[in-house]
Amino acid sequence: MNVYTATITLILVMDPLGNIPIFLGVLNSVPHKRRKRIILRETFIAFIILLLFLYFGKYILESMQISAPALSIGGGIILFLIALKMIFPNEDQPKRVAQTSEPFIVPLAIPLIAGPSALAFVMLLANQAPEHLSWWALALFLAWAACTIVLVFADLLRKILGERGLIAIERLMGMILTTMAVQMFLSGVEAFFHLK
Numbered sequence: 001m002n003v004y005t006a007t008i009t010l011i012l013v014m015d016p017l018g019n020i021p022i023f024l025g026v027l028n029s030v031p032h033k034r035r036k037r038i039i040l041r042e043t044f045i046a047f048i049i050l051l052l053f054l055y056f057g058k059y060i061l062e063s064m065q066i067s068a069p070a071l072s073i074g075g076g077i078i079l080f081l082i083a084l085k086m087i088f089p090n091e092d093q094p095k096r097v098a099q100t101s102e103p104f105i106v107p108l109a110i111p112l113i114a115g116p117s118a119l120a121f122v123m124l125l126a127n128q129a130p131e132h133l134s135w136w137a138l139a140l141f142l143a144w145a146a147c148t149i150v151l152v153f154a155d156l157l158r159k160i161l162g163e164r165g166l167i168a169i170e171r172l173m174g175m176i177l178t179t180m181a182v183q184m185f186l187s188g189v190e191a192f193f194h195l196k
Contacts, residue, residue: 003139005180006125010143012177013079013118016150018086018170021163022112023154026103036152038102043148045105046113050122050140055133057123068127072188075120079181082117086174089167113147124184 001009027035053060061071125136150157158166189195 001125001128003135003142006136006139007142007146009079009121009177009180010118010139011146012173012180013082013115013121014113014143014147015082015086015170015173016147017157017166017173019112019151020154020158020166023108023151024158026108030102032155034102035155038108039151039154040148042103042105042108043113043144043151045109047140047144049110049114050118050144051137053119054122054126054136054140057119057126058130061123061127067192068124069188069192071120071124071127072191073185074188075117075124076181076183076185076188078117078120079177079184083174083177083181086177087171089170 023039027038030038122136122140125139126133129136161169
């Protein structure tokens with residue numbers, strides 16, 4: 001995996017387009033002038049959390065005695081399930097989340113941006129190629145910047161693309177993520193059985 005594929009995968013996992021309706025629902029009672037500041041703050045907190053897991057995730061894995069193949073297989077399964085939800089969303093699930101006060105960390109930073117799959121993926125990157133941590137940090141920064149830009153302009157994007165446009169793009173991203181998830185799973189199986 002290189003910086004490009006790591007960046008694309010992180011963007012797909014963070015799913016900024018899919019999060020637009022949820023973000024707008026959570027921030028519905030917040031004045032428009034405050035929304036951008038809150039989004040910038042929450043995405044920055046998510047970035048710091050992901051960065052911490054990138055650099056110190058291997059120590060968490062070592063303490064829990066989780067092997068690299070197990071992380072790769074588990075990460076592949078999680079990404080695959082996320083991809084399925086992107087392609088086949090649950091129509092009964094409400095898109096809006098009730099929020100009476102200004103959100104802080106939960107639910108915007110965690111788990112919407114820095115969710116379990118994103119945390120698992122950055123740990124996987126660090127574990128598979130620890131000598132390229134600076135590359136993965138760059139990929140994380142680029143993915144974070146892309147997600148932040150999308151979410152800052154969430155209102156505008158929803159007006160331009162409409163609900164159907166957002167759903168169509170999210171499903172396309174889900175298809176791409178499916179293939180990446182299967183590849184990650186197969187890489188874990190290869191490593192476990194020493195096939196390469």
